[in-house]
Amino acid sequence: xxxxxxxxxxxxxxxxxxxxxxxxxxxxxxxxxxxxxxxxxxxxxxxxxxxxxxxxxxxxxxxxxxxxxxxxxxx
Numbered sequence: 001x002x003x004x005x006x007x008x009x010x011x012x013x014x015x016x017x018x019x020x021x022x023x024x025x026x027x028x029x030x031x032x033x034x035x036x037x038x039x040x041x042x043x044x045x046x047x048x049x050x051x052x053x054x055x056x057x058x059x060x061x062x063x064x065x066x067x068x069x070x071x072x073x074x075x
Contacts, residue, residue: 020035 023035
């Protein structure tokens with residue numbers, strides 16, 4: 001199982017690297033501008049949306065910690 005998780009992480013890193021290379025090929029001003037555009041797009045999202053997403057993630061994390069992990073450790 002650990003190898004497949006590592007492979008997925010490596011594939012994500014390769015995808016990010018390929019996106020930077022592609023953005024440099026399309027716009028020679030550099031991949032920094034493309035990454036800056038992504039950060040600008042994320043920064044323009046309404047703060048209420050961030051609160052909803054973080055709240056949902058917190059609830060899922062608590063459910064994972066309180067419901068799933070005790071069952072897994074008791075086996």
